[in-house]
Amino acid sequence: MPQAATAVAVRPTDVSARHSSGSDFAPLLRAVRARGLLEQRTGWYVRSIAANAAALAAVGAGLFAIGHSWWVLLLAPVLSVFCARTAFIGHDAGHSQITSNRTVARLIGLFHGNLLLGMSVGWWNDKHNRHHANPNHTGKDPDVAADVLVFTARQARFRLGFRRWLTRNQAWLFFPLTLLQGIAMKVYGFRDLRRQSRRERAVEGPLLVIHLLGYVTLLLTAMPLGHALAFAALHQALFGLHLGMAFAPNHKGMEMPDPHGERWGHLKRQVLTSRNIRGGALTDWFLGGLNYQIEHHLFPSMPRPHLRLAQPMVRAHCHAVGMSYAQTGLVDSYRQVLRHMYEVGEPLRVE
DSSP, X not given: OOSOSSOOOOOHHHHHTHHHHTOSSHHHHHHHHHTTTTSOOHHHXXXXXXXXXXXXXXXXXXXXXXXXXXXXXXXXXXXXHXXXXXXXXXXXXXXXXXXXXXXXXXXXXXXXXXIHHOOOHHHHXXXXXXXXXXXXXXXXXXXXXXXXXXXXXXXXXXXOHHHHHHHHTHHHHHHHHHTTHHHHHHHHHHHHTTTSOHHHHHHHHHHHHHHHHHHHHHHHHHSOHHHHHHHHHHHHXXXXXXXXXXXXXXXXXXXXXXXXXXXXXXXXXXXXXXXXXXXXXXXXXHTTTTTOHHHHHHOTTSOHHHHHHHHHHHHHHHHHTTOOOOEEOHHHHHHHHHHXXXXXXXXXXXX
């Protein structure tokens, strides 16, 4: 384990160094690197991947053991939780948190994303990297593009027909819509195959098909058709809800840079658009480390177990340079997200 067992604040000399470096971020980066927080945690990830694989195998065995009873539906929430863990591992692999070897990282991503979840890592990495480069920046961040939901009053003004009704009610529909997120991400992956190079498509496409066939075969082999349909519906809905609960608090309702304004530096661009969630080990586990969204955005390749250690350093540095640092509880984060969604749709409700 690197020399980072205890979290420490940035030294005053580190903060003052920004005046000579011309960057608010440079001294923080030096401090984080000096404490070994950007070094890999291979052993931690090997244990996490092995534990998750064992949990998925245990759920699979449980499907065959009780598949002919309606009690099998109790395993759907369990499977959704461990599928979310699988997604978090794929996310970390895409950021080179697990290994700096691109080939190994891609293999880990393909196994956990395409094969186990039926979600294209090529689609996810392309979208997610653009999000990290310009979080909450309309026109550049695909996560705030006007689609089913909108995130600015300007986007809301141009909604017509059914989409206009959606925008008026999007605060109430937000969490129900996340029940479809797991299925939607699978569909987006298949659609993205047209964008991918022939070489990428030749790998990703078959893996997505193998997942789909394997999932259907598993359920129909383990249980009757009616049970299988109910199980699949419940599992996919709860999986989408879990992902929505993990990703929703991170940026929605936070500052959105003016597309025509000054260009923000890395520290400001990542900190002011992100929100952290307070909590302990259970919160870290449930949200896959994404509760340290500020630290993750500042240091995307930082291994997940180091994000908690970096947090006091980042918070102290932001305070030293006079920058706000957003952190709240999990329930309050959802309240803030829904309030933002409600306010965006407000003009359409008073017409």
